[in-house]
Amino acid sequence: MTAELEGRVAFITGAAHGQGRAIALALARAGADIVAFDVAAKIAYPAYSQGSPAELGSLLTEVEALGRRAVLAVGDVRDAAAVQSAVDDAVEQLGGIDILVNNAGIVAYAALEDMTEAEWDAMLDINLKGPFLVARAVVPQLKRRGGGVIVNNSSVMGLRGGNRLSHYVASKHGLTGLTKAWAIELAPQGIRVVSIHPTGVNTPMNDGLAELEGATAIEIAERSAGNLLPGVPWIEPEDVAELVLYLVSDRARFATGAQFTLDAGLLTR
């Protein structure tokens, strides 16, 4: 039996660790070749650790062990030239792009009155402008293939408010808006655009946020998550990857412009 995503190429941002890595592996397991784009270095804001070159290297090994090809691209989603160069490399080495997962993102707490302009700008530039820069570079490639899928990783915070998270919440609501606008604009070209909205996920971001707050990850989860399902402080990156796998597959062929929550019931409370 042919693998579901055989012959397709997926461009995934923030692929070194966390959800992006789990998504890359799930899509590779389903037959896709992978372009893993990641800053793979510490950035000025926020203070917690991002992905690393070693993690990108081990992702390459794991994708190849699945019998799929991977192209690694180190760059910042805020850097239009680095994004374009990764897209060019992907096309040269893998022939094109069929799937884009705008996943790279950051989080940090800040009360409105204490928030610096630099913090606001970094949050919006990475979480909202980044997906725009990446999609702008990738969409011509999707069109060249006659269609494709874009999945934007928003958050439950792209559908509700959050305490001391206004810049994060604004960026994630913005991504929800981009999803709807791009879905309208790109439907005639056979490109579907959807957003996903996970509750807290067990990733280095979760740990990083806890570290910044001087709390444990479980304390942060208890403070903010409010998941409906008992005994579920967070979900796993593989749960998110399973949803993305469905959404990029032809099984989801009529899903576009829509918001998919994976929140253990949080938004129902």
Ligand SMILES: NC(=O)c1ccc[n+]([C@@H]2O[C@H](COP(=O)([O-])OP(=O)(O)OC[C@H]3O[C@@H](n4cnc5c(N)ncnc54)[C@H](O)[C@@H]3O)[C@@H](O)[C@H]2O)c1
């Ligand atoms: N962890 C959660 O609780 C949670 C919940 C809902 C939504 N999200 C969203 O899911 C996405 C992935 O989150 P995660 O939990 O895997 O985070 P993470 O911090 O564990 O991983 C993020 C990855 O993105 C990369 N990255 C960060 N900034 C980048 C930049 N400027 N350019 C390129 N790469 C960059 C990092 O190096 C890292 O590999 C984010 O957009 C996040 O906002 C996270």
